[in-house]
Amino acid sequence: MRPVPKDKRVRSQAFSSAQRAAVYRAIETRRDVRDQFLPEPLPEDLVRRLLEAAHRAPSVGFMQPWNFIVIRDPAMRAGAHRAFLRANEEAAELFTGERQALYRSLKLEGILKAPLSICITCDPERAGSVVLGRTHNPRMDVYSTVCAVQNLWLAARAEGVGVGWVSIFHDADIRSLLGIPERIEIVAWLCLGYVDELYSEPELAVKGWRQRLPLEELVYADRWGNQE
Numbered sequence: 001m002r003p004v005p006k007d008k009r010v011r012s013q014a015f016s017s018a019q020r021a022a023v024y025r026a027i028e029t030r031r032d033v034r035d036q037f038l039p040e041p042l043p044e045d046l047v048r049r050l051l052e053a054a055h056r057a058p059s060v061g062f063m064q065p066w067n068f069i070v071i072r073d074p075a076m077r078a079g080a081h082r083a084f085l086r087a088n089e090e091a092a093e094l095f096t097g098e099r100q101a102l103y104r105s106l107k108l109e110g111i112l113k114a115p116l117s118i119c120i121t122c123d124p125e126r127a128g129s130v131v132l133g134r135t136h137n138p139r140m141d142v143y144s145t146v147c148a149v150q151n152l153w154l155a156a157r158a159e160g161v162g163v164g165w166v167s168i169f170h171d172a173d174i175r176s177l178l179g180i181p182e183r184i185e186i187v188a189w190l191c192l193g194y195v196d197e198l199y200s201e202p203e204l205a206v207k208g209w210r211q212r213l214p215l216e217e218l219v220y221a222d223r224w225g226n227q228e
């Protein structure tokens with residue numbers, strides 16, 4: 001095995017308390033944004049920093065399976081919005097009564113309001129047919145891509161930029177809109193823009209759709225179902 005040169009390693013110290021607080025603040029106050037977008041375009045260097053943050057994500061076998069389609073064209077965004085409306089109507093029909101009325105009252109995208117969208121995709125062939133760590137679970141490529149989404153989302157929070165993930169689409173609509181080849185998996189459509197305010201809790205909780213679960217109910221000790 002080749003020795004690792006000393007200059008390729010750094011000391012791993014805990015962050016200062018202010019730095020730690022900033023990291024946890026980004027995690028705790030990150031929100032999914034639908035309606036609070038401001039129209040100002042995001043500066044190129046800021047968008048670049050967000051993409052760099054996404055590109056620093058962990059990936060199985062260091063596969064880096066992602067691509068980032070940066071969408072500024074209003075016509076493209078209008079196309080995605082039409083695709084959303086179609087899928088959202090189908091989704092609403094799956095609920096009945098009060099639940100359906102509540103669903104219909106929710107704002108579930110900001111495609112037209114946000115000045116920028118980024119579609120993040122996953123290329124399963126990025127690192128050849130055999131990928132370290134993915135042999136027994138091919139979905140690891142998509143999990144890696146989701147790590148990139150989360151990196152971008154947290155970096156955006158720190159930059160004062162809101163991000164909204166929209167998944168209420170038929171993939172085929174987005175594929176044909178953006179010319180995405182069949183072998184590429186569509187992972188996320190993200191709406192981005194500056195925001196002047198954010199919900200302090202998830203909007204779906206504030207609007208009575210679903211509440212945060214107690215962590216205690218989700219943590220098991222040593223084996224499935226053994227509550228801590």
Ligand SMILES: Cc1cc2c(cc1C)N(C[C@H](O)[C@H](O)[C@H](O)COP(=O)(O)O)c1[nH]c(=O)[nH]c(=O)c1N2
Nearest residue numbers: 030031032034107108109165166167168202203204
């Ligand atoms: C994979 C995936 C897909 C979606 C989402 C999230 C994720 C992770 N979310 C946002 C989701 O509703 C939100 O994260 C939760 O309600 C929690 O709120 P905060 O993100 O903490 O604000 C989301 N929100 C929305 O309004 N329309 C959507 O289509 C989606 N799709």
